[in-house]
Amino acid sequence: MTTPATGQRQADGGAPARRDAEETRRAILRAARHLLARQPHADITLKAIAARAGVSPPLVLKYFGNKDALLARVMSFEEDAAALLDAPLDSLGRHMVEHLLRSQLEQGADPILRIVFAPMHREDGEILRANFRTQVAERLTARLEGPDAGLRAELAVAMLLGLGVMFGIARGPRLRAEPVPRLIDRYAPGVQAHLTP
């Protein structure tokens, strides 16, 4: 059984091969995300994605069908929102802040931050905005009780986006020097206040 991540190595059993396949898939997604943060959708080539992921273009096709399907996948927040919102409502603020920081630190990817690159993608930016609204903001809204749920969801998401920008893009040195649990303690109560006022 060929393992796509190395291209050559034989797996002893099924598990290592599956893990390598999963790693390759993630490397391709990471490469596509990286490029989508730096150049317009229309300018990104299959070759550039493959080169950045360290795989061959046919392997990208094998995993994702075609370039547009892969980019559509990267422009969707569906899976990320599921993980971001995977906590009981009364501790959701802490969970969201922790999930965002750990995703940035451990996977080098933020679950929702790519919405900030919408202007660069011109008309494709609207896809990103529409996905963000339905898959993140409205999904969170559906979890909330009480008045102004839609507005409160957008304000909570705003706080998360800001933390993502300050940590991952502006690279605030004080933020980055702070242990994650202390950041959660400081920032999550404000997020929670919008969720359960």
Add this chain to the structure above:
Amino acid sequence: MTTPATGQRQADGGAPARRDAEETRRAILRAARHLLARQPHADITLKAIAARAGVSPPLVLKYFGNKDALLARVMSFEEDAAALLDAPLDSLGRHMVEHLLRSQLEQGADPILRIVFAPMHREDGEILRANFRTQVAERLTARLEGPDAGLRAELAVAMLLGLGVMFGIARGPRLRAEPVPRLIDRYAPGVQAHLTP
């Protein structure tokens, strides 16, 4: 006296000409900001900035000297930070939220949001980050009292950045449907809590 904004009209006195000159200057800055949110620093031409501002390339040079000086100006937060922080500490949270929302609504420009486009500018993104740190975060830090001032300043700025992204880039429909004073009432207390805990 020729007024640059119209290119032809004679001013009766000094004031209208000065106003038109100021409008032209602002139109050029707005055009440069617009382009910097959509393409890498290195790809932006003087001609494109002039075309978008509706003026001639020589007029851009007259106002800003050269393209790099103009882009350096747009990559600086100096003036914007002065306006953003122009309030007493005990009401600074409200002032910053209001200033950000009114700048977006009334001038179509956010005082600090362009930091999010740093990744697109590659090495020039570092200039944006360094400016952001010294001109925004550290300037706010200097205003704060008590422990962890640097961290608290970054968290307050994070909240503002998030509001800017949600309002101006993700274009959250609930946020945009809400009157500005109500948004300030909901969001500013969280910002203020970092400034004066």
